[in-house]
Amino acid sequence: MSESGAARTTPFDLAVIGGGIQGTGVAQAAAAAGYSVLLAERHSWGAGTSSKSSKLIHGGLRYLRNGQLRLVRESLRERRILERIAPQLVWPDDFHIPVYGATRVRPWQLRLALSLYWMLSGCRTEARFRRLPRGCWQELKGLSRIGLQQIFAYRDARTDDRRLTAAVAASAASLGAELACPASVTSAHWLGDCWRITLDEAGDSRQISARLLVNCAGPWANQVAATMDPRPPQPQVALVQGAHLVLSRPAIDRCYYLEVPGDGRAVFLLPWGTGSLLGTTETPFSGSPDDARITPEEEAYLLRVLDHYFPGEEPEIAARMAGLRVLPASPTAPLRRSREVMLTHTPRRRPNYIAVYGGKLTGYRATALKVLHLARNSLPRRRARADTASLPLPGID
Numbered sequence: 001m002s003e004s005g006a007a008r009t010t011p012f013d014l015a016v017i018g019g020g021i022q023g024t025g026v027a028q029a030a031a032a033a034g035y036s037v038l039l040a041e042r043h044s045w046g047a048g049t050s051s052k053s054s055k056l057i058h059g060g061l062r063y064l065r066n067g068q069l070r071l072v073r074e075s076l077r078e079r080r081i082l083e084r085i086a087p088q089l090v091w092p093d094d095f096h097i098p099v100y101g102a103t104r105v106r107p108w109q110l111r112l113a114l115s116l117y118w119m120l121s122g123c124r125t126e127a128r129f130r131r132l133p134r135g136c137w138q139e140l141k142g143l144s145r146i147g148l149q150q151i152f153a154y155r156d157a158r159t160d161d162r163r164l165t166a167a168v169a170a171s172a173a174s175l176g177a178e179l180a181c182p183a184s185v186t187s188a189h190w191l192g193d194c195w196r197i198t199l200d201e202a203g204d205s206r207q208i209s210a211r212l213l214v215n216c217a218g219p220w221a222n223q224v225a226a227t228m229d230p231r232p233p234q235p236q237v238a239l240v241q242g243a244h245l246v247l248s249r250p251a252i253d254r255c256y257y258l259e260v261p262g263d264g265r266a267v268f269l270l271p272w273g274t275g276s277l278l279g280t281t282e283t284p285f286s287g288s289p290d291d292a293r294i295t296p297e298e299e300a301y302l303l304r305v306l307d308h309y310f311p312g313e314e315p316e317i318a319a320r321m322a323g324l325r326v327l328p329a330s331p332t333a334p335l336r337r338s339r340e341v342m343l344t345h346t347p348r349r350r351p352n353y354i355a356v357y358g359g360k361l362t363g364y365r366a367t368a369l370k371v372l373h374l375a376r377n378s379l380p381r382r383r384a385r386a387d388t389a390s391l392p393l394p395g396i397d
C-alpha cells in the first residue's frame with residue numbers, strides 16, 4: 001500500500017524508481033524544490049546496495065591515487081554538510097593506517113596524500129592528521145607490531161547506511177513526497193506529455209502518471225529501463241561486487257585503513273555493533289543483481305587481511321554482505337575506474353527520463369541537485385519549500 005492514499009488526477013512532476021540513497025535523495029531534493037514526487041521502492045528503504053556499503057561518509061583517500069580530486073573535494077564538502085544536518089546518523093571518527101617495512105605506500109607518500117586530503121576538506125583544525133607516538137601503539141589492541149614503523153591517524157566519518165537512507169526517505173515524505181513501499185515498477189509508457197507508470201503493490205496493480213521519470217534502481221537500472229516504452233539509452237556499465245564480513249570477534253574499538261599485502265588495495269576494519277565490519281573486495285560480476293553473494297574466494301581474501309594485521313585472532317563471522325558497484329565499463333582494473341556518478345538523460349534539452357548510475361552514498365545530496373539541474377527545463381515552476389543543505393535529517397530508530 002502507498003503511504004499516502006488519496007487518488008491523484010494530475011500527473012506527478014517526478015516519479016522516482018528505487019529507494020536506495022540516490023532515489024530517496026532525488027525525491028527529497030525534488031520535494032524540497034516544491035515539485036510533486038512519487039518514490040517507489042520494491043522492498044524496503046536501502047534494501048539494495050545502500051545497506052551493503054562500507055558505511056563511510058568520506059572523500060575517499062584512496063581516490064587521490066587516481067587523481068579524482070573533483071570527486072574527493074565534493075564528497076568532503078558533503079561530509080561536512082551531513083555531519084551538520086545529521087549528527088545522530090553521521091559521526092566523525094579517527095582512521096588508523098599502520099605502516100610496516102613491507103607496506104608499499106611509504107610514509108612520505110602517505111603524509112603527502114593526507115595533507116592533500118586535509119586541504120581538500122577545508123583545512124579544519126580538528127580534521128588534521130597526525131602520527132601516533134610509539135607510546136600510544138599499545139592502545140591498538142591486537143595489531144601486529146612486527147616490522148611496524150609508523151601509525152598515521154586521520155579524520156573521516158561513518159554512518160549507518162540503511163538508517164541514513166530511511167531518514168532521507170522520511171525527510172522526503174515530510175516535504176510532501178508520496179512514498180510507495182513496497183511497490184515495484186513493472187512498466188512505463190510515454191504518452192506524449194507524461195509517463196503512465198504501473199506499480200505492483202503486493203499483487204495489486206496501480207497506475208500513476210508523471211512528467212519526468214528518474215531511474216534510481218542502482219544495479220537494477222538497466223533491467224528497469226528495459227521495461228520502458230520507448231526504451232531509453234543504456235550506458236555501458238559494469239557491475240563490480242564488493243563484499244563485507246560482519247565479525248562478532250574480534251570486536252575492535254578503532255577504525256583501520258589496511259593496505260592489502262600483494263595487491264596494495266585498501267580494506268577497512270571498523271567497529272560495528274558489538275563486533276567489527278571488514279571489507280571490501282572488487283570482483284567483476286555478471287548475472288542478475290538479485291544473486292549477489294560473497295564468494296568463498298572473497299571471504300578467504302578478507303580473512304587473510306585480518307590475519308596479516310591481527311594475527312592469532314580467531315574470527316567469528318556473524319553475517320556476510322555483498323553489494324554491487326555500478327562503474328563505467330572498461331578494461332582497466334575496477335580500482336582505477338572513476339567513482340563519479342553517471343547521469344543519462346533523454347531527450348537532451350528537455351529530458352523526460354533521467355537515470356542515475358553509480359556514485360557514492362556520501363554524495364547523494366550533490367547528485368540529487370545535479371538531477372534537478374538537468375530537469376529544470378522539463379518541469380513547471382514551483383516554489384521551493386526547503387534547502388537540503390540546512391534541513392536537519394530526522395532520527396531513525
Ligand SMILES: Cc1cc2nc3c(=O)[nH]c(=O)nc-3n(C[C@H](O)[C@H](O)[C@H](O)COP(=O)(O)OP(=O)(O)OC[C@H]3O[C@@H](n4cnc5c(N)ncnc54)[C@H](O)[C@@H]3O)c2cc1C
Nearest residue numbers: 018020021022042048049050053054056185218242361362
Ligand atoms: C561494497 C560497496 C561499498 C561501498 N562503500 C561506500 C562507502 O563507504 N561510502 C560511500 O559513500 N559509498 C559507498 N559505496 C557506494 C554506495 O553504496 C552506492 O553508490 C549507493 O548505495 C548506490 O545507491 P543507489 O540508490 O544507486 O542503489 P541501491 O541502493 O541499490 O538502490 C536501488 C533500489 O532500487 C530498487 N529497485 C530495483 N528495481 C526496482 C523496481 N522495478 N521498482 C522499484 N524499486 C526497484 C532496489 O530494491 C533498490 O533498493 C559502496 C558501494 C559498494 C558496492
